[in-house]
Amino acid sequence: MADLITTSALTKRFHGLTAVQAVDFHVREGETTGVIGPNGSGKTTLFHLLSGFFPPTAGEIRFCGEPITALPPHRRVALGIARTFQLVSVFSSLTVWENAVLAVLRIQPEGAAPARFFLRSCRHPAVLERCAEALERVGLTAQASLPVAELSYGDKRMLEIGITLALRPRLLLLDEPLAGLSDHEIARVVKLIGEIRRQFTVVIIEHKISKILELVERLSVMNEGRLICEGSPAEVLSDPRVRECYWGKEAPAC
Ligand SMILES: Nc1ncnc2c1ncn2[C@@H]1O[C@H](COP(=O)(O)OP(=O)(O)OP(=O)(O)O)[C@@H](O)[C@H]1O
Ligand SMILES: [Mg+2]
Known part of the structure; x- marks a missing residue:
C-alpha cells in the first residue's frame, strides 16, 4: 500500500517548548493507525499540523505525494483530510x-x-x-x-x-474519540469506527489503548514530541522504550 500522508522532520515549537520534534510519520492508504503516548507528548499538535490548524516551525507534509505544508485547513479538507477534536467541536446553537x-x-x-x-x-x-x-x-x-x-x-x-x-474524506483523523464517554457510548463509537475503517484511512489518537487494539493495524508512539516507536500493536506494546516512556506517568491501559 502506498503512503497517503507523510511528514519529514516535522517540528513545532511554542516559544521555548518543542511540542513536535523532527517527526517522520507516515500513514498507508487503507490502514488504521493508532497514535499513543503520555499526556503532553505532542499527539494533538501533530494532528493540528496535519490538518493545517497550525503552521509547522520546520519540516514538510505531503498528501498523496504532493506538498501540502503551506495549505490552509479548508484546502486540506477539500483534498480529503478530515478531523475531529479532543473536545467535541460542533455548533451547539x-x-x-x-x-x-x-x-x-x-x-x-x-x-x-x-x-x-x-x-x-x-x-x-x-x-x-x-x-x-x-x-x-x-x-x-x-x-x-x-x-x-x-x-x-x-x-x-x-x-x-x-x-x-x-465530507467523504480519504483520511480521517480522530483525536481521542472515546474521551469523556460512558462505557455504553464507547461501545457505540468503537463499533462505528470499526465500520468506517473499512472505507477510509483512519488515524486515532487514544489513551484507552485496549479499546482500539482491535481496530488498528499499526501503532505509533510519541514521547516528549518525538515519534519513538512504530509497528504492529504487539511489537509496540512489548517494546521497552514504550514501557519506559509510560513508567511513572501512566501505564498503557491494556
Ligand atoms: N497552543 C499552544 N501553545 C503553547 N504550548 C502548547 C500549545 N499547544 C500545545 N502546547 C504544548 O505542547 C505540548 C504537547 O501538547 P499536545 O496537546 O500536543 O499533547 P498531547 O499528546 O495531545 O497530550 P494529551 O494526551 O494530554 O492530549 C504540551 O506541553 C502542551 O502544553
Ligand atoms: Mg491531545
Missing part, C-alpha cells in the same frame, strides 16, 4: 442537520457570491444526500431537527464523526 450542512458547504468550490451561493447550495440535492447519509450512518436521523445543545455528549461525538463522514 444550531441543529444537528444544520451542523452537517455547514460542514459540507465549507468544502464547496470557492468563488460564488457567498450569500446566494449558500442559499442555493444548502438545498442542493447532492448536499442533502451527503448529510442524510452521514446522519443515518451515525444513527442521528431522528434527531436531525434537534438543537445540538440537547444531545448527550456521546451523540455530540457521533455527530462530530458524522460530519467528517459527510
Whole structure:
C-alpha cells in the first residue's frame, strides 16, 4: 500500500517548548493507525499540523505525494483530510442537520457570491444526500431537527464523526474519540469506527489503548514530541522504550 500522508522532520515549537520534534510519520492508504503516548507528548499538535490548524516551525507534509505544508485547513479538507477534536467541536446553537450542512458547504468550490451561493447550495440535492447519509450512518436521523445543545455528549461525538463522514474524506483523523464517554457510548463509537475503517484511512489518537487494539493495524508512539516507536500493536506494546516512556506517568491501559 502506498503512503497517503507523510511528514519529514516535522517540528513545532511554542516559544521555548518543542511540542513536535523532527517527526517522520507516515500513514498507508487503507490502514488504521493508532497514535499513543503520555499526556503532553505532542499527539494533538501533530494532528493540528496535519490538518493545517497550525503552521509547522520546520519540516514538510505531503498528501498523496504532493506538498501540502503551506495549505490552509479548508484546502486540506477539500483534498480529503478530515478531523475531529479532543473536545467535541460542533455548533451547539444550531441543529444537528444544520451542523452537517455547514460542514459540507465549507468544502464547496470557492468563488460564488457567498450569500446566494449558500442559499442555493444548502438545498442542493447532492448536499442533502451527503448529510442524510452521514446522519443515518451515525444513527442521528431522528434527531436531525434537534438543537445540538440537547444531545448527550456521546451523540455530540457521533455527530462530530458524522460530519467528517459527510465530507467523504480519504483520511480521517480522530483525536481521542472515546474521551469523556460512558462505557455504553464507547461501545457505540468503537463499533462505528470499526465500520468506517473499512472505507477510509483512519488515524486515532487514544489513551484507552485496549479499546482500539482491535481496530488498528499499526501503532505509533510519541514521547516528549518525538515519534519513538512504530509497528504492529504487539511489537509496540512489548517494546521497552514504550514501557519506559509510560513508567511513572501512566501505564498503557491494556
Ligand atoms: N497552543 C499552544 N501553545 C503553547 N504550548 C502548547 C500549545 N499547544 C500545545 N502546547 C504544548 O505542547 C505540548 C504537547 O501538547 P499536545 O496537546 O500536543 O499533547 P498531547 O499528546 O495531545 O497530550 P494529551 O494526551 O494530554 O492530549 C504540551 O506541553 C502542551 O502544553
Ligand atoms: Mg491531545
